[in-house]
Amino acid sequence: MEQLEAHSLRYSQGGRLLIDTLDLTLKPGEMVALIGPNGAGKSTLLRLLTGFLTPDHGECRLGNRPLDEWPRERLAQRRAVMRQQNPVTFSLPVEAVVAMGRAPWPSADANGIVQQTMALAGCDELAGRDYRQLSGGEQQRVQLARVLAQLWQNGAPRGWLFLDEPTSALDLFWQQQTLRLLHRLSRQHDFSVCAVLHDLNLAALWADRILLLHQGRLVAQGSPQEVMTEATLTRWYQADLRVASRHESDRPVIQLRA
Template identity: 60%
Template sequence: MDNTLTATHLHLKVGARQLIEDVSLTLTCGERVALIGPNGAGKSTLLRLLTGYLPTASGECSLAGRALSQWSPAALSRHRAVMLQHTQPGFDWPVEAIVAMGRAPWGQKGERDIVQQVLALTGCDALRGRRYTTLSGGEQQRVQLARSLAQLWRDDAPEGWLFLDEPTSALDLYHQQQLLRLLKRLTQKGKLHVCAVLHDLNLAALWADRILLLHNGKLVAQGAPGAVIQRAVIAKWYGADVLVGEHPGGDAPQVFLSA
């Protein structure tokens, strides 16, 4: 199945505020896309539109050639999963049950082997019996990733679009690396496609094939990391005074704040 996701001329206005203005984009299968931009740029709002959590007032989003509005909620949930910026499940369940919730769109109970596999992949094995509300912020974030992967699991790996809103914001250095390596490994199989909002430009440059930069609801720059992570681009859209160099271990640009 061609899981290409397209958005054409998306607009969203709330009251007098234009939150999203004429955004068109195509997310191609197998891609790792980072969505960046300053606070309030509209990244979380755009993610909600792209995933069907917010209806489009104007413009259209489609997945595999079909408008999101024409998908049944269960079918859509089997093809795309979303990890939101702020997730509070509202009940105090054990971690294993939270992850198993990801299987709801498949109409099956249990599937313990899938739950075990995603817990292992995300380094959550030791958390399995803990109550979710007693976990640290970073632990909760890893469990939410496990739930999203469980939602997309087919046969022996996740398939479809995974949208992540700041998935590394609460993670320590080791777990940031583990998460990005895991997503790289899974996308290289060609069946999982990931679009992640990232504030850490250096992580975005190391990890993404393509970076989209949003500012005031508009897509103002996009391309390979080297085309977007440039001193003038960052200064213009973030207002930050930075230096941009090369990662010593590869060809990714890296950003340094000027003192």
């Protein structure tokens, strides 16, 4: 599986510098969390890494090829993106939304893949319902099934999955189930995950590596234990917090002070 690299990325919009000379490497099999305060550039970076935005300077490469040189269909078979908002303006059953993920592929056995990914994402119980009538959390589970279907090959998702706040509308049970699923898939298959997460405790619990952004710059990266220290988080978030440790896993626990 190819690694994904960003070299000297710069991106501006409306006269404002959103990404400032950024370099990073995403390795196969990793589960990476992008964190940072509001306006840090997380969603913009995600769109640059996936080819939906073109940098003003620098480039992103998947394997040995710049993203803009990949044929659109082949790139869609290697990476999928789940954005924060996925509006549907007309009546559409849940299965049809999930089946949209198969657009880059020949039509063979799309129904079987839709059923498998809906079961994985825990939304098979929503089959037959109008997507617009679902709650925000239910819609997020359907969108997860859609992007898994997009990457489905030979009985499993394979490639790069990018997610922007995938747990924002989920209750505690589905937050746990979703991140546990993504972590397991990254361990069992040719599958890598990069997710923007605002919940630092979820990022600390599930990510192999943390990338901390501030004003468009990558200011810290490493394991949760390396990045999520009181000094680092206080400096970049400007919040009054403390960091403890989970005894069973040594993963950091972030607590706001009263």
